Amino acid sequence: MTTLHLDAEALYADLLARVRPLLRPDAALVGIWSGGAWLAERLQRDLGLAGKPGVISSALHRDDFGSRGLAGTTDATALPFAIDGRHILLIDDVLYTGRTTRAVLNELFDFGRPASVTLAVLVDRGGRELPIEPAVSAARVVLPPSQKLDLTRDAAGRFDFAIEGT
């Protein structure tokens, strides 16, 4: 089997270029914890947006709570702006089944009624189990279900991908 190599930094540059035209004047970035939050933080800076982006966690709305229990506890949602009437640009590192996206949409609506929500992801790995599609993805890859794809960030803030499993 060939080893998949994803250049996370090159993909980020592509994501940045594709996200720019999606920005409405009153748009706000919200990154899905944890990889999406890192991306949103850097996009906020590179797009020249003021303030801090929002961070959103799926933990309180996950659909596998019954079988897996409560997930990590350090990933609290923090939205430093009002959600009502905003155009939300939701950022994630890897889009797979769509279940995390569903959960964070529920989480987002607990804070108010956004004008719109647009999804932008670094990598779309297919395998959707829900009718959720991103407006933008920097890459589409196909991975076997046994493999896990995670964005990592080093001390200097550089992105990379870690692939676990075979």
Place this chain on the structure above:
Amino acid sequence: MLSKRNPQLNAHGELIHLLSIEGLPKAVLTQILDTAGTFLSVNDREVKKVPLLRGKSVFNLFFENSTRTRTTFEIAAKRLSADVINLDIARSSTAKGESLLDTIANLSAMHADMFVVRHAESGAPYLIAQHVAPHVHVVNAGDGRHAHPTQGLLDMYTIRHYKQDFANLTVAIVGDIVHSRVARSDIHALTTLGAAEVRAVGPRTLVPGDLKAMGVRVCHSLEEGIKDADVIITLRLQNERMSGALLPSAGEYFKNFGLTEDKLALAKSDAIVMHPGPINRGVEIDSAVADGRQSVILPQVTYGIAVRMAVMSIIAGNDA
């Protein structure tokens, strides 16, 4: 030798019931406190409810009265989307002679998923936990003189919120330690979380010397007990103790152990004052202190809801 597993933990060391803080590892306590921090922010949302316990039934079984604790458990369960059933158990089945385990068996037949139990007998929640089905969880909301683990945990949450780290803290617990399940839970939690010094402060009749075995410093004078303390936990003086000849009078107690502004000045200038409620003004604490700038008595109540949400959501997510 085979050691008997803590009945609160499953084979993976995960919390399935909360019966007592005694014997719980530091990591479990820390997980509860961290999770409570997540739930605290739920109160700031437009929708103050999350769906973790949707479709689950939580039965509040208060064999002993308590408005505040029962209400905060009810609010916590409702914010987790559970269905909450409050039973005035002392006036119903028990009064008709039904045994505790028969009551539990009947409520289990109504598809209870969690029991929140307060009982005058120490150990009653343990007995229930041993007899429920594997998917049913039990939370001790106070049993006899034994334990009140969610109060202990909310006290720890409050201390951590204001003081961050336990390592350098001196904590004075003042009052009727010997009869207090809150004091026992606080002492176990503070010891596990690594507080530098825990002091048990009060008259000899309420603070016996053998408490030293729990790893605390015993002080029979308030001045000595709260000197340079970072945290002062005052306990409610239970009126029923007066008739037991353990104390001369409430006035006498206040004179010697009531927390006044003058006495509080002996503690560190940024010391916080706590109380599990309900407070007896002018008995264990002066109004000026209870309402003063160092008092965190009302934040304790708020944190109590988040801590109870954390406990219920953690145990509900773990299988026996």
